[in-house]
Amino acid sequence: MTTEPRPTAALLDEVLAPPSSVAARALEAAAVVSSPALLAHSRRSAALAVDLGRREGLQFDHELLFVAAALHDVGLAAPFDSHAEPFERAGAEVARVFASGAGWSAERAQRLVDVIVRHMWPAVSADLDVEGHLLERATSLDVSGVGGDDWPVELLGALVGRLPRDGFGVEFGGLVSAQAHRKPGSEAARTIRAGMRVRIAANPLDRL
Template identity: 45%
Template sequence: MPAPIPETFPQTTAAAAALAVATRFCSPALLNHSIRSYLWGAGYAGAHGIGFDDELYYVSSLLHDLGLTETFDSHEVPVEDAGGRLAWVFCTAAGWSPDRCARAEKIIVVHMRDPVTAAEDPESHLLQVATSWDVSGRRPEEFSADDRAAVLARFPRLGFGQEFLAAFEEQARRKPGCAAAHSVAGGIGGRIAAHPLDA
């Protein structure tokens, strides 16, 4: 069943702040990827009856790739760990509970690790599904042609595939053995080049 893509975003102080942070530090292509990741995941959840914390998922989606940005790229820490720690700092400053801050950190770390089910961790599952679709075209059957067109009209790719691959290749060069390096070695470049959203 195709995913019904949401028309709106969470209207909370933390959500607005996450968008402001992502807009400030992400490139336009990376920002749009982060927003699309929320939209694809929320739509997928609706199509499959997956209950999730909308604000938590939105904030995690908007912040999940901050570790790839020039300002926050770590030369030693894997990108997902760096992004998760930044999310923890952000959420702590937003006044979230320690458990909720830890959840945001975990969602971002887990999105580049072994698959988790919606029953185990719905927000982590959604970010895994959404980012693997937006980056490398996995599960295309989940997203209808109409929804793809509507999302891309609002948040175009702007050369995202090439920019993302270059960032991952740089991560792999500096941090052998990290998840990004495994993705590069596993052929993510070919999947990005063949992405149906760029056809």
């Protein structure tokens, strides 16, 4: 007996859905301060990360991963944009406050901080941090088009159709460039020096 593959629309519904009430509230919190383009990026990143983890057979904390994806860029929002701290660190500390308010332990809240900070690393080993690994890979695809062959093209097309990119690349590139200018020692500055804006402009997801 063979198992029929799940329809793409049903799979997309599943990976986009918050796995808990806390995850749903994290998405609501992100929506308060994020632009529509940044919020859609967070939602696409969550779906990509969850789908990748499942297909690669990785054991991951779905709620932790989803909350991290929902809140990973809140440090770019004006109310939380630190003058000194890298945006991922500033956003991670906002996420820590959210997690504490949601009743998470200090250890679990620290894991959330770790995942958000590490998503800006050039790479994250799954052995070190499986949720950080999945979020880094998902955001790298959505921002710069890196690693697109790791996902089925049908899923990518359906995801972009459900959550259009609508100028995300231009907006995000401008925000990260501003971070790089103000914080030259940050990971944002490293990515800009490494050609992020060129990769953003060439992202194949914008042509799906």
